[in-house]
Amino acid sequence: MKKISLMGCPNVGKSVVFSRLTGVSVISSNYPGTTVDFTKGTTAIGGEKFELIDVPGTYSLAPTSKAEEVAQTMLQEGDIVIDVIDSTHLERNLYLTLEILGRKKPTIVALNLWDETKHVGIDIDVDKLEKLLDVPIVPTCAITGEGIKELASKLRDARQSKAIEPMSEEERWLKVGEIVSEVQVVHHRHHTIWERIADTTVKPITGIPIAILVILLTFLFIIVIGNLIIEYLMDPIFYNYYGPWVVGVVNSFSPDGLLHDILIGKSTIESLDFTQSLGLLTTGLYVPFSMVLPFVITFYFMLSLLEDVGYLPRLAVLVDTGLHKLGLHGSAIVPTILGFGCNVPGTLATRILETEKQRFIAVTLMAIAVPCMAQSAMIFGILGRYGMKWIFIVYCTLLMLYIFIGLLLKKIVRGESPELLLEVPPYRKPDPSTLLKKTWSKAYGFLAEAVPFVILGVFIVNLLYVSGVIGVLSTVFSPVLTTLLGLPEGAIVALIMGILRKDVAIGMLLPLGMSPQQLTIACIILTTYFPCIATFFVLLHELGIRDMLKAAGLMITVSLTVGIIMRLILIGI
Template sequence: MREKTYCSDCVNVLIAGNPNVGKSVVFSRLTGINVITSNYPGTTISFTEGFLNFQDKKYRIADVPGIYTLEPVSKAEEVAVDMLRSGEIIVNVLDATNLERNLNLTLQILKLGKPMILVLNFWDETKHTGIKIDVKKLEDILGVPVIPTCAVTGEGLREVISQLSFARASSFKFNDSEKWQAIGGIIEKAQTVFHKHHTLLERLSDITIAPVTGLPAALGVLFVVFNFVRFIGEGLIETVLEPAFTNYYMPFILRLFSSLKIDFLRGILLGNPPVVMESFGVLLTGVYVPVVVVFPYILSFYIVLSFLEDFGYLPRLAVLLDNFFHRLGLHGYSAIPVMLGLGCKVPAILSTRILESKREKIITIILILMSAPCMPQTAMIFSMGARYGMKTVGFLLAIIFITALIISYLFNMIMKGDAPELFIEIPPYRMPNFQILSKKIWLRIKDFFMEAMPMIILGIFLMGILDILGITAFISSTLARPISYLLGLPREIAAVMILGFLRKDVSIAVLAPFNLSAKQFVVAGIFLVMYLPCVASFFMILRELGIRTALKIIFAIFIIALSVGSLLNLFL
């Protein structure tokens, strides 16, 4: 991770500062490299570097993860501190609305004696928060260039670039033991604070983090998110993607390969029969699943998620749900992937990367997979379950949720270790910048197409081969009898299971012709939600956890789904 691009005549510039002060936005602005930024601490986990040419000088710029102090507490901070020592110029980014605390790190950095410049970011916010900073005075005291910026709009960044060659070691002297007095002295001279009223966003912040009002607010947010995701996702599928696929793409592909007579190749490319949802053709199903089924939900989810991230809602949600997640041996931060999983499991599994230990990742993925169906499947359960009444549907979903809780609780007991106590800074709410937001959504979509989609296509390709070799048919005929017996469902359930691997929502829909009783519907619904992840998420888990762990988890979940289904069949 720390290898460096070779560039002998480059000047090493490091962007350093407290978490969530906008270092990554400054970095993107300087280098033109897009990195994911958000309004919560710790978005930058590994470091990124880029280059900048200015007036015959070449700079290699690195975005250092945020740190509060040069005395490292965690592994990530250790890396950051090591990096700082290797830099030639340090660009110290500060949150101008929080000068006193940010200067703590600045004073430690200037003790390194390296040439540096200070960037006072969020300059625009100081105006309406009643803070006035005398930039000239600060420059005089510290003896380094100080530049006010608003990185999201790009204001002041040109100035930062042109000041790079004026970076110098600070002349400010102080005793380590009197660090805070020194900071107090600087603040007194360079900053004036006016009285100000609570802003609307601050009030909103208080409301959404205090448990009494925060939990209902969280439910409200969840409700809006769901409806938005469904509206955009389903809209895209029904009006754009599905018609485009069936009316243009599919006939085109079929015509293109109409003269292909080799059955084996036809089977692999188009599927046999060439019907999208009944076979595994790479060119048809392999494109249909990621593009038509998953992509719309990925897009709509990322739109909402990115907005909530930049607004600053997610750390508040993490705090609200921390207690609940701690009982499962997790951190409040696991709330984010689990919430994503209510929409689509694919981005949810991807986002478990923010979690530190493999243990946390495993339990979170189990929760993602088991706690609720994905959005399309939920919709299908509701529409199919309507004829049995909402009580039945509610019962079905409740059983799924309770099972997930019990299982992750058990996994937590088996797997040693506990998540550390929550300790995070809660950033103020900020109105997201449209340009930065759209760039971020674009980056994530690109990531989906570059990283996730090949996995899904590969998965469907492998499934196709199994299908052609007759292995799938063998498995389903072997499983049909025991499974239908255990669950009290028609034999065809085996075929539905295979289908559900491709599209979990359709697997519920095809239950319609069987005229199931309410009990059978509940058993079938619960089983089909839990038994296996869909092909797309299956290969995501494989990639995130490695093949052995992934297979173990999936096998365990299958057994659990079968047991729960059998028990319900016995006792309902």
């Protein structure tokens, strides 16, 4: 089977072309560098089968980064190259094209985003470009599928360019300039009113108030809509339909005893208890589906919306100066926001930062002070009943930790903190179906990951109680928990569970009958002391053992210190 390499610069819609050619759906995002590994697929064109490889986007073949090394190897392996170009940025895309053509592989060029050239006032003479490059060129619009058929049918015409020879970097830029001046005409265009409005979101005087408003509205949307879903959809399902049914079924074969308690706890049809019964089929399902999922859905909906509209790079510009004080730069806001969904993708996304120092700081701050949505949902759930004040205390404490630890790490971690250099893409109208697809795929990902682990967690808690291990551990840790932190001995079960899953851990606090002050302290400690197991392994992979140990030492120290301070402030001595 012949191999086709799909190559191009970042953010040119390569993954969409891949989906169109193979029928495999690949999730594309509106910031560069989302294809970390390469994707493979097969496609049949004119009766012949091809293997298609989606190579990570790169600006050049000179191996200065991981993505470029991968691209280099993929190019050597492929039999045919499809070079995808963003037609609205011909000049900077052509550099890679000339590099590819210099390697003398049979090549065909897709001028993608062709429809947008008309909107931005660019004319490209395709025939002339075809002559100058001496390979077939097809204008495409992958999003709508226009030109994809022609691209596939012209694949057999892919050929080695006789016009483009290998050359030096300097010569290549000169050649790019030459070609562009011959084939492209840019019509002068005045700023439209919409562009003027778009600009106000990056000017500090207007941009900062807008950013605060956007963040507040996002937060409000997540909480209000999340709560509405719980109140009018999830709770009625659980309390009116699922609860009576599951209790009835379990009672029919096991009216009491150990199995009954492990499955549904002490729940009866008259008094359904989903939060404290600790049954696999009651708490084990209620926590992920009713307490967490609604907030996960609303969070990822808002995140996808901000991402697709193109607001995040503008937020990066506005917070850049502040984040520099913490040894980071504006781009670090993207992994941080992802971390509020789940620390695992958040940690992986810190790869967009350039230096080891920045990555260590970003990852450590996230592990300590950024609660994932599952954790936040449970914090809203158990502290919300005592008033917004307590939730506010938890998040303010975490924000202060983020700032203080960042200031400290900037001073003590060695290495460079480079400056921001980031393209700010134009605002785009989000496509509702893409938006819903993205939200659904993230929510589904959450359920696939969370449900088995939550049920496992609840099962382990049952074992710990039944076997009496909890009693022993409570006594052992009681000096730290009771004397230093002012928490009941039983809180140890939450700390143990927190290593598996934070949402279950916070749920474990409910049966302990704690005061709002104690719950607040416990929530802060559970957020900061150690990451959940999934995040731990990603951290280990990204940081290596030595840095992971340093980060873990910091987490435990910070957690204990802030726990004691909060105890003194909220409860007294």
